[in-house]
Amino acid sequence: xxxxxxVLRAAPLLLARPPRSGAAEYxxxxxxxxxxxxxxxxxRVADVAIRGGRIAAIQPNLAASAAxxxxxxxxxxxxxxxxxxxxxxxxxxxxxxxCLGDGVTSLVDGGSRGAENIEELVTIAxxxxxxxxxxxxxxxxxxxxxxxxxELMDLANADAAAARQAIERHREWIVGIKARLSRSVAGxxxxxxxxxxxxxxxxxxxxxxxxxxxxxSPLADxxxxxxxxxxxxxxxxxxxxxxxxxxxxxxxxxxxxxxxGVWFDIGNGRIEHIAxxxxxxxxxxxxxxxxxxxxxxxxGRSDQLFxxxxxxxxxxxxxxxxxxxxxxxxxxxxxxxxxxxxxGTLRTxxxxxxxxxxxxxxxxxxxxxxxxxxxxxxxxxxxxxxxxGKRAA
Numbered sequence: 001x002x003x004x005x006x007v008l009r010a011a012p013l014l015l016a017r018p019p020r021s022g023a024a025e026y027x028x029x030x031x032x033x034x035x036x037x038x039x040x041x042x043x044r045v046a047d048v049a050i051r052g053g054r055i056a057a058i059q060p061n062l063a064a065s066a067a068x069x070x071x072x073x074x075x076x077x078x079x080x081x082x083x084x085x086x087x088x089x090x091x092x093x094x095x096x097x098x099c100l101g102d103g104v105t106s107l108v109d110g111g112s113r114g115a116e117n118i119e120e121l122v123t124i125a126x127x128x129x130x131x132x133x134x135x136x137x138x139x140x141x142x143x144x145x146x147x148x149x150x151e152l153m154d155l156a157n158a159d160a161a162a163a164r165q166a167i168e169r170h171r172e173w174i175v176g177i178k179a180r181l182s183r184s185v186a187g188x189x190x191x192x193x194x195x196x197x198x199x200x201x202x203x204x205x206x207x208x209x210x211x212x213x214x215x216x217s218p219l220a221d222x223x224x225x226x227x228x229x230x231x232x233x234x235x236x237x238x239x240x241x242x243x244x245x246x247x248x249x250x251x252x253x254x255x256x257x258x259x260x261g262v263w264f265d266i267g268n269g270r271i272e273h274i275a276x277x278x279x280x281x282x283x284x285x286x287x288x289x290x291x292x293x294x295x296x297x298x299x300g301r302s303d304q305l306f307x308x309x310x311x312x313x314x315x316x317x318x319x320x321x322x323x324x325x326x327x328x329x330x331x332x333x334x335x336x337x338x339x340x341x342x343x344g345t346l347r348t349x350x351x352x353x354x355x356x357x358x359x360x361x362x363x364x365x366x367x368x369x370x371x372x373x374x375x376x377x378x379x380x381x382x383x384x385x386x387x388x389g390k391r392a393a
Contacts, residue, residue, distance in 0.1 A: 008143040013368050021071035022230070024068040027213075027389055030354060031062070033073030036081060038327035039334075048078055050352040053389035058346060071384050071391065073356050079326050080344050081105025081353030081387065084231055084308050084334035086209070086267045086293035086369075088112045089124050089132070090142070094298040096128035097188075101393045102307040103355035103382040106333075106340055110209060110233065110295065111178025113142035113164035114151075118170065125173045126142045130387055131353075134170075135178040135209050136163055138197040143180070150185035152193045160199035162275040167204055175339045176231075177201050180211040181222060182272075188216045194225050214272060215235025218319055220253040226301040228261025230338060235264040235282075235289060242278060243287070250287045258290075268311045269295035269369065271302050276368045279318055288320065291336050304367055309357060309380035314366045317376030322359060352389035359381060 026049040035046045035058060042058065043323040049057040049067070064070065083106040089096065090112035099107050107130065113121050114137040125132035125167040137143065138158050139151035151157055167174045179197040181190040198206050212219060219241045226232070235243055243254045243264075258264060266272055266289045273295065282288070294300065294311045305311055308329070315325045334344025343353060366374050385393045 028069045029067035030071045033078035035078045036326045037346045038331040050389045055350050077357040080330040082329050082355045086110040087296045095250040100130045105113040105353040105384045109134045111137035112141040115166040116140045136174045138179045152186035158193050158196040160196045163200040176207040182214045215241045223257045226262045230264040231269035233265040236274045236279040238275045263290045265291045266293040268278040274293045291333045313379040316378045354386040356384040
């Protein structure tokens, strides 16, 4: 019997074997697109060939007869399947399939549910065609109902032991912990709630994602409790207690947190999470996002967000090159979520999750969370998506 190491060594050879007589060499070929794969530093026009649910080759001008099925992608962008590390799937109408139609092949629910009701999300993840993982809310029932007190206003709701036990029950699906720390959610409990999230995360060695912006405690006090691999979402939220000081400069504690391995994520959302002026000032000071995520909800489908490619397009309007934008929704996002480390690339032998995007020229309008508009000349639109080697949209 072959050992696992022997099987892994043989995998590239198996992928390279010629087809059986009369059979197409590849199951699917995506033809003629501009291939962007930051993990391999690839930016060139080529065909992407898929066989057996895996990437088999990236090379130009594959014969049409080599493919059982083709997707014509001339003039389009061909990228690894998009990864959105901050979404919300608790609303039954906000489904993983909806995100899949946007080109999102892997996604994370960012704290919609807690230990008491996490099974709702686990069931969604288990039945999804795309890859769904979960950040469990440190508050035992997850996000509080609209109009009620925030879920961490009462610290009795932050039960580290219960969160840890829930993760242990569902370790395949729960990949970290979410702590929403804004004034309306946690009030003066923000730092203590984060300490409790730390108590749950550290024994299991999973990351914490914090929701920053408009906290009672200064951001520097919160960042001091974060470790390498933790994630700060809503990084371009305005004052009070954003990433900029009173003079509009990026806080030294923010730069130091990034140096020690803390990730900074967009989490576009709809309410007080991103302002154009904060984003512009940070970008001018060479503090771009590590990852771009949507914070997508059902309401976001018709207000400000619309779809993940639209969120990515906002950073084109802010002047970020398209290859860097795509990197933050593929290779970087895969590195930020350890369970996604084998995704976010079109490397030979990788799972064949592929997104094809149409980058259109025109006059487009984007808005931040304060309904401030910004014009852009380019916008990304979903064109086709492949999951596990099969066309899904």
